[in-house]
Amino acid sequence: MVQAIVFDCFGVLYRDNAQMLYDLVKPEDFHKLQDVIHAIDHGFLTRDEYYQAVAEIGGVSIDAVKDVDRRQFSRNDELFSYVESLKPQYKLGLLSNVGQGIMQQLFTEQEREELFDAFVLSSEIGVTKPAVQAFDAVVSQLGVAADETVMVDDLISNIEGAKLAGMNAVLFTSNQQVQQDLGEFLASHA
Numbered sequence: 001m002v003q004a005i006v007f008d009c010f011g012v013l014y015r016d017n018a019q020m021l022y023d024l025v026k027p028e029d030f031h032k033l034q035d036v037i038h039a040i041d042h043g044f045l046t047r048d049e050y051y052q053a054v055a056e057i058g059g060v061s062i063d064a065v066k067d068v069d070r071r072q073f074s075r076n077d078e079l080f081s082y083v084e085s086l087k088p089q090y091k092l093g094l095l096s097n098v099g100q101g102i103m104q105q106l107f108t109e110q111e112r113e114e115l116f117d118a119f120v121l122s123s124e125i126g127v128t129k130p131a132v133q134a135f136d137a138v139v140s141q142l143g144v145a146a147d148e149t150v151m152v153d154d155l156i157s158n159i160e161g162a163k164l165a166g167m168n169a170v171l172f173t174s175n176q177q178v179q180q181d182l183g184e185f186l187a188s189h190a
Contacts, residue, residue, distance in 0.1 A: 002168070002189045003148040004117070005086060005182070006138050008129075009096035011154035012172045013083070014106060015074045024058035024068065032057045040099030043123035047101035073106060078175045084115065093118035095138040095151070097128040118142045129153070130161025139167065150185065152178060 007013055025033050033054065040050040054065045086092060094116050096103075100123045103112075112119050118141035122128040125137050139146045146166030153159055154172040162169040170185060172178045 001148065002090065002150055002186055003144040004091035004093060004139075004142045005083075005150045005152065006093035006095050006118070006142070006167075007083060008151075008153040008155075008158065008172070009094060009098065009103075009106070010073075012152060012178075013076055013079060013094070015076060020068045020071065021054065021065075024054065024060050024064065026058075029057050038128070041097045041122050041128050043100060043126055045099065047099060050099060073102075075106070076175065079178070082175070082179055087115065091117040091142050091144060093120065093138045093142050093149075095120045095129065095134060097122040097134075099123050129158045130155075130164075132161060132165045135162050135165035135167055139165070150182065152182060 021033060021037075022030060036045070036050060036053045036057065039045045039053075040047070045053065051062045051065045051069070055062045058065070083092060092115060095118075098121050103119075103121060107119075118138050120134070120138040120141060122134060125134065127133045127137070129135070135146070135151065139149055142149065147168070150168045150170060151159065151162035152170050152172050153162065156171065159169040159171050168185065168189075170178060170182045
């Protein structure tokens, strides 16, 4: 029986327009940008160090990078409403690959405490999805068994990582699709 549902943040609860960051750099420097993104997601860089590194790679101002950073997140209000409707029946978690300083911009402290029973960020645990340890961390904080938990993510690699950790998983492609697929899964595992 399913006891908990864990949601990814970027690409699911928030729409991520990270591609705009790649517009700031030359194609031959994409690998450098990816390295910086991985470094902040793992908690190796502060937000200011990240801005500086991306600005240097792109040959742009720090303000230009900050502008992209501010614009890249748009809240998926329809999905938030659905998640809130699940709260009375299930423990809810968030598991996200994200650097320091972003979540305070996206979630109030009250939202974090009232909506989520576990709020696990890669930069705080030092490991990113799809590593099994990331999924283990959220399951541990939820206090449920992995096989009693469903992960909702927009990346196949993270779906596969969740399954390797013993979790159930539903791939997110759209609000309508995930509500249907997750609803059917929950009904069949009640």
